[in-house]
Amino acid sequence: MRRSPGPVVLALLAGVLLWVPAQCADVSQYVGSKACDECHHQGYRKFALTKMAKVFFDAPRNELEQQGCEACHGPAQEHVEAARAHDRARASGIAYQGPPSGQFILRFGKDSPLSARDQNDRCLQCHEKGQRLFWQGSAHESRGLACVTCHQVHQDPPAAVAAARFQQPLTGNTLFPKRTQMEVCFDCHPMRKAQLLRSSHMPVREGLMTCASCHNVHGSPNPKLLIAATVNDTCYKCHPERRGPFLWEHPPVMENCLNCHEAHGSSRAQLLRINPPRLCQECHTSTGHPGTPQLATSRYVFNRGCTNCHSQIHGSNSPSGSRFQR
Amino acid sequence: MDTRTIKKPGRLLQPVLLLPLILLKPALYAQDANPSIGDVEIGLRTLAGDRSSSQFNEYRDITPGLYIQRASLDLEHLFQTNYFLTFQTRQSWQKDQRFLGTFGNYGKFSCTARWEGTPHDFTNTAATLYTMTSSGVLTIPGATRTALQSNPASLPQALAGATPLNVALTRKLGGGSCQFTPSAAWSFNLQYSHEAENGYRPFGTTLNNTTNMLEVPEPVDYKTQEVQAGVEYGTRKGGFQAGYAASLFGNENQALVWDNPFNATDAAGSASRGRLALYPNNNAQSLNFAGALNLSRTTRLMVSVSSDWMRQNASFLPFTINTAVANVPALPANSLNGRKTAVATNITLTSHPLARLSLTAHYRDYDYINDTPSLFFSNYVMTDSALANLARQSLPYAFNQQSIGTSATWLLHKGESVTVGYEFVDLSRQHRDVADSREHTGSVTLDLNPKKWFSMRTTYEHAQRDPQTYVANLELYPQGGNPALIPGWELYDEAERTRTKGGTLMQVDASDRLSFSASYDLTQDRYNESLYGLLGYRALESSADVSYQLYNNVSLFGTYAYERYKSDQRSRQYSASNDTSNNDWESYIRDAIQTLSAGASVSRLRNKVSVDVFYSLSFAKGQIDNRILGNPSLAGFLVTTAQDYPETGTRYHQLTGAVRYRLSNNLSSKLQYQWERYDRTDFQLQIMSPSMSLYDSGTKTSLFLGGDVPPYQVHILSVSLDYRF
Structure with a gap:
């Protein structure tokens, strides 16, 4: 396939970076x-x-x-x-006539006169690396989010609640204005909260996963701020058995898990978008049983539908497994 | 195999194990400097109601008795030095327990160790005749098989001896990582983890075509090891990262062998056992490089290149375990020697040439290279019964996706902007129907913030995907035997698609006490050139959220979300002699989901009491309606099963009330009541039992697990003490 220009650009960039002298701060003030x-x-x-x-x-x-x-x-x-x-x-009982002291200090938050970009610039003095290397130009940066929208440094921690809506995940990071990282995300992504309450869901509300298990909210070169290069690479972090390579591969599975699954929660089993057999019949409509509508009480429909027999749908390594039955 | 017996030995001893945390305090830490260095919450729980459904404890472990909800220890400046030690745990000594410990020196290094358990219950209603006698081998006693072979109708009697089992998995992950930061600019990190995943999963198998559909508990015994190492250098001018990662997956059960309860003797066309390949061992290694450079105060260039190498070379199983099948060809290879490489390159340039203008441009190349050999199989054995008399060719599917995009944001004034964006994606595939497709996406976003208390974001996006040509790929069947192709049938993930998306999010902070937000999103996909398969998809998602602070310590909240999803698909029931549109049929799939929650929170009442009450309901309904498109009175009409499916639905209620009372400065108690109720209507699952011949006479010689996820209603009452030290 094509040769990417990325390595060349990266090498040039690293060379320039190491050559540039470090900047010094003026400490007199x-x-x-x-x-x-x-x-x-x-x-x-x-x-x-x-x-x-x-x-x-x-x-x-x-x-x-x-x-x-x-x-x-x-x-x-x-x-x-x-x-x-x-x-x-x-103290002298004289009305102060000078400028307010607040105008000489940088303040953060919604009431700050600074733009989100200028506020973030202070944080990025130290934090523009690690997970924030790709913050500039990322979805959240370009939407004008400030670091202090989601993080707090010296405000009160969120009030302790007697009962939790979501289990608090175990994390070393507690600098959130809300109890859990997910609740911070839900402010702007309310539908995700609703999806997590569905019968088929990943263990986010149980506190065993967080949004950051799959997304790097600070910016990522990957689509949808994913932590890995693609949707599938992200899923393989917890499901490496489905990585293959397999002798018989199912191309839509190999290209994108989301062709069949709804990762944020579904009212269908196994996070499926639609139940089999209709899910499979979106593509498979040919001779034999795939082209037949089938009754609700048919063995082609009940339980797991098509995967009652074609259970190796994520890929098979058996010489007799071209139909994903072995 | 695990039965339903649940035992929790040693629960009473667990809190004792946390005592050292409390006893550590005087030795290591001066109390006056910081009044609290940790806490522990220990409680006693009782449950009432029917909690036998796997849905109740799907990913958790709520059982009656003593429990440790959480504990933490935070020792700063250990022994008056810059060393620190922290420890946290949640749900200790339960299946979903979490432990996290960190030791480090401020600004120099930190090392973390963690332990995590994650249960996953699939069903608690299953029963099976199978017993695992050795690794991956499921057997049924010979006497039972003989009886069933001579009289399949005796299956109900045989099932009286079936063993109930919890079909569930447990993940146990242990790992550690260290990060060294010799200076503010440099950091090095190392990480290792080992995860074991064990248990059973419901698994469908078939023998002798669909004569013997045999659902079995698939034994799962996975071990995955991961290693990562990386280095980073970063300053205000820019930075770079380099990393290596390896992931090694091992499956202790490379093959699954299971008995046919209805046939004890192998014969051509009638297998007594089946064998299939479970997920093979595989490994992946990757190298990642990323760099960013601030070209000026306003312009930044970011580049990342990552390369993943995926390998799999497990030995092939023979074509069949059925010794009576004759003339089985030789395998073309002993193993696959599967080799894939994925190279992702991203280049992003972002600039703010004017104070009000932001520009971003990005280029992405994702090359999924498949160097796995393509193997030719002159024949194979179908479902361990007989030769298929078809040749098959395995294909190294691969693709390359390149995209280039740009966006410009004009800042109208603080908090208000307009953004326009464009992206072009070129996707080329190997061995699929569409060799090359191109997609253009345009978007416009308007952010409005006319008042400090009001903000609104509106987005519109339109995308057009066009395959260059759509030609069904037939390489899989090199010597014929292809399924019939209907003109106009296109796979939706490759077909021409017009996508329209629109959405708005409004946030109102009406006062310091009242805030309100609402969102509305619509997505519509049309596959205009597809006559069969998925024709269209439409999603509507809307929500409203309000919170009101009645007093400084009393807040109320309420949310409501409504979602509706629709898709239409068309198919044809085909026979070689009746390949006409008179056998066409359509299916209309509709899902509607409503989510409601409301609650109140009272904190620091008389500085002693906190109260929380909330309720949530998720209510989903699904419809699959089917309609014939032909005329039943015409000759050759086949479509007799296009009937509407029964409506499906789920309801999940959760009501929680809790009172926390502060007994002293460092001790508080909590009384919590939880009510959970789950209802479901699912025609596919709720009829399941090991024998399904009442519903489908074609399953008289089949056997299922009878796995259902039934409704439940549980009351949970707990009292706990939270001690801060």
């Missing part, structure tokens, strides 16, 4: 995190509990991390000066 603690004690205390703060305060690896709070909120010299001037004026 920084005041240090202790100054933040003076006025923003609650926020400081909550931030101090995070892993990020532990790295910033106790084990910084570069100049940016050494800046602590100001690594994200920007140099605070003018902010502090304005705030102190305000405090002095208040």
Whole structure:
């Protein structure tokens, strides 16, 4: 097949990247995190509990991390000066006439004057790697989502609920504004929540899988933000037995599992879009039983329909298995 | 095989095992610095109602008695150093248990170990005459076979001795990973996991064409090992990643052999046993490279290349286990030597040349190369009974998909933008009906945010897929024997398709207390050049969600979703002498699903009490209506079975109420009541029993598991203590 230009472009890119000198930050306007603690004690205390703060305060690896709070909120010299001037004026009983201190500091969230892109730019100073390498240009970036739409750094954790709608999955990441990662996604993808309540579903509501089991929401070069190159490669992560190669392959199965399955939940068994035999008859309409409608009580219909006999429908390695019966 | 007996030894001892977590506190951590370093929730549960349905515990393990819902331990600055240790568990010592432990040094490294169990119950109503006597070999006592061979009508008597079994799988995964970050820019990672999947799965087999349809419990004994290693370098200028991954899948049962209960002696055309190949061992390895470079402050180039190598070379089984079948040809090879390579290349360029303008362009090439040899089989044995007298050729299906697309977003002002996009996909396939097809997709999206409290996103997309030519591929049957082809019959995944999608999402934050959102999406596929097969598909999905904060500590919520799916397909009941459109028939498939949930949450009532109540209902209905298109009075009319199928449906109710009471600063109690009810109407499953001859006389010499997923109604009452330390 065709030769892809990807490796050449990638090699050039790596060469340029290693050649480019690292940028240095101007440190003259920084005041240090202790100054933040003076006025923003609650926020400081909550931030101090995070892993990020532990790295910033106790084990910084570069100049940016050494800046602590100001690594994200920007140099605070003018902010502090304005705030102190305000405090002095208040203490003297004089009306403060200067600019509000808030305009000298970077703020995040819905009320921030910064665009989502500018807010994200602060986070990406450190996080534009790992799973975020492809954030720029991704579906969520291009739709104007800010990192703080889905993550919080030093706000209160979501209120503890007495009863959970979905089981909380086991994860090291707890910086969500909601109890579970799935509930964050459901804000903009409400139909997925409905689909997960169907009788045939993957174990997401049981807390054994999350949206991130299949999707990299931070950007992926793959379709639908999948963690693997294709739908099938994603499914093979948990179902490697269906990977093959097989002697007898079923081409629609090999190309895309979604030709037959609805991954987010179905009211049909085995996450099928439609029950056999109609599912199979979407394609198989030829001589013999595939072309016959069949009664509801027929052996071609009850139980699992066609796969009562053609059970090796995902591929067969038997020399006598060309009809997926062996 | 597992029977229905459920035993849970040692449950009372389980909480004791968590005591060390609590005892660790004074030794390792100064309490004053952080009042809580962990918690544990232990409870007692009782159940009432019928919970025998596999649907109840499909992916979970809710049983009466003592349980540990969760526990966690978070030791920061271990021994006054920068080391940390965390531990979490959920549903401990249950089938769906989870354990996760992490040890590391802030900013330097972290190593994680995990253990996960995942049950999957298929059915609890099955019963079988089979016993697994050795790996992958299912046998039935000779006396039973002899009796059934002489008198198949005695099957009901024989089934009195059938063994009930839970047809279920369990996955157990253990693994570990380490990530080293010697500097903020560099990181290295290693990962290993081992997963064992064991149990049984309902499995359909057939002997002697469809004379003996024999559903058996397929023994599953899979082991999968995965290894990953990677390196990454990243700065504000860009970064690159390189990784290697290997996945090794092993199946302890390479073949399934099962007895024919209705025939104890092999004969040509009548097999006493069957044998088939289960999933063979396989392995896959991959190399991944990705890089990104900020070409300027506003432009970023991202590239990824990954190559996967999939291999499978398990020995072939002989054509048949039936020794009475004569003139069986020699196999063309001892094994497949299956070799596939998938190379994915992605290049994305994104730029913000103006403050209001964002541009993105991407190119993707996915090459699915199949170097598996094509093998010619001059003949084969059908269902272990007789030679098929057909030649078959295995085909190395392969495809290449290239796509190029671009999108431009113009920012009207903060939160408001318009985006237009275009994508072109070229898909070429080997050994399929359509060698090359092209698809053009155009889309426009409008994001509106006229008020701070109101936002709306509307999208419209139109796609046109055109196969260059549609020619049925007949290579599978190199010496004839093809199924009849009806003119105008096209496989829907390759056929010409017009796809239209539209959707809108509206979010209203009417006040600090009230928020509302609604969505509406419509998808329509038309296969205009297909006269047979799938003709069209239409999906409507809509939802509304409201939440209201009555007081600072009281919130109410409600959601409703409605979905409707429709598809139409046409077929022909064919016989060589009556290949006319008078035997055409159509099927109309309709699904409607409604999902409703509502609840209330009260937190920190008098700083002591939290209350949660919620209810949800998922209600699905399915219809399959069938209609003849011909005239029954004309000669040669065949279509006598095109009758509407009975309506199917499922209802899943869940009602939960819980009260959490804070007994002290670090101890709280919880009382929870749950009611779950599942109803289903499924004409395909609810009639199932091991003998199905009452419904289809053609199954007098067949045997099924009788697997159903019946309704259930369960009340669950639990009390638990949550201790924070």
